[in-house]
Amino acid sequence: MDTKKYVIKQISIFSENRPGRLAAVAQALGEEKINILAFSIAEANGFGVIRALVDHPEKAYKKLSSLGYNVAFTDVIAVQMKDQPGGLYDIAKVLGDSGINIEYSYAYSGKKVAVLILRVDQVEDAIEKIQGAGATLLEHTVFH
């Protein structure tokens, strides 16, 4: 199975917990006409990581690096959520049963349906298991 088309390039940005850091990132991307499709912020005491799906990840990486930010690419997958209770539980169970860890997740509201962005430790396995369970994965072309 071609799993590659389901692998989505997320950009992760190291950030101090200071007011205005997210705004500064958003502004920098805006200047390059890069759209942020989904994002989440993970915080620890004193610092955080901004995670974002954008339409032009390479361009975003270049721009933010040139401004001195610590930026990295991270592979994530996007699962289309069934519009019914228990959808998230099903996916978590499928992955858990296969010994795949979810490192983090966040939601993205797509055009019609809710989408869950997942960072897992074994991306290819996860794609196969999720599809095997009958759930729908979004291709990276949906984002960029």
Next chain:
Amino acid sequence: MQFWDPRIEEMPKADLQKMQYKLLKSLICRLYSFSPFYHDRMKAQKVHPDDIRELSDIRKLPFMFKKDLRDNYPNHIFTATREELVRYHVSSGTTGKPTVVGYTQKDIDMWSTSIARGLTAIGLGRGDVIQVSYGYGLFTGGLGLHYGAERIGATVLPTSVGNTERQVELMQDLEVTAIACTPSYLLHIGEVAEKIGIDIKKDTHLKAGILGAEPWTENMRKRMENWLGIKAYDIYGTSELSGPMFTECAEQNGFHIWSDIALVEVIDPKTGESLEPGEKGELTLTMLQKEALPMIRYRIGDISSVDEDVCPCGRTSPRINRIQGRVDDMLIIRGINVFPSQVEYTLMTIPEVGEHFQIVVERTGALDDMLVRVELTKESFSDKINDLMKIRQNVEHRLRNALNVAVDVELVEPGSLPRFEGKSKKVIDKRAI
């Protein structure tokens, strides 16, 4: 092996000490007779020139402090006439009134000679192009290195500090072989060069850095040498003694303190007692030949030790080891002595963080809190919060082990800590005095 003044640089130690005694004796006689300041000081200490009968009798003489220069601002303790003075330098007044240093022609000559010996000892000479990126002006660094470099017949590129991109271009275009500046400015130059696509290692002729005016470490030396493809040499001095004037030789094992120019002692900063070679204490220098502003047993406030062994390079002068810190930079955190240089040394051994740092000390209730802010390097950035927490814990752990005091660490974005193009200010002490 090249020598500038082989007769003095290789003179047997016993002869050097005889020479030092003669110079000291005549200096003390002159000052006692002609300078009210030194006369009164010696009287108060109940010491007369006749009491100086051998070199170790220098211990009978009173100390001098920076305060003596400030109290006698601008020039009340000068021992040269207005007609004899050829230059002033003024040191920044970050800790009070500025201090003014005056020079006769001979003072400038001795200073240049001292630097000429050092530059020769690291293999520089005619045909070398030396970029002087110390500040020119009231600060002693620029003009001091300038005259020393001209003395050996090298070509000087007097760029001073600032306009760093242009400095990098000139370095490349004029085939600069050595640069004299502060270590933090060289780091800055390296960063700027990378940014504009110039690899100093491959794209320039730079082979040596003469770095001083602020403390740095062995690890920083290794890092700069590998990164920039140069040999990095430390240079020592303060404006009260003339300016930067004593460099390491090619062995990179301490500053050669030329015995005809200065007599070095190491003392216990608390008791004033003299310490043995190898023991760590406060550096105390006597300038044996200065005319306009002789400094007798001047307590510099730098912590180091002296090595009296003949250097493998063949030079017989004593050497002082790398400066460990300042008597007055010493932070007392929960009763423990902490030097910013220890923090720097520890950070250098942790690849996940950069070389810039900032220490913030605060007092909550009766306790001191020490926070060290460090920059996370690009290579070690991970998307996972847990990895970042581990890096921070590791830095905290290593600092606690090195300093014997608990430290909080804050990871900050690369390039966000201030880079100073002069003396680095790395400590913010918010405790009420």
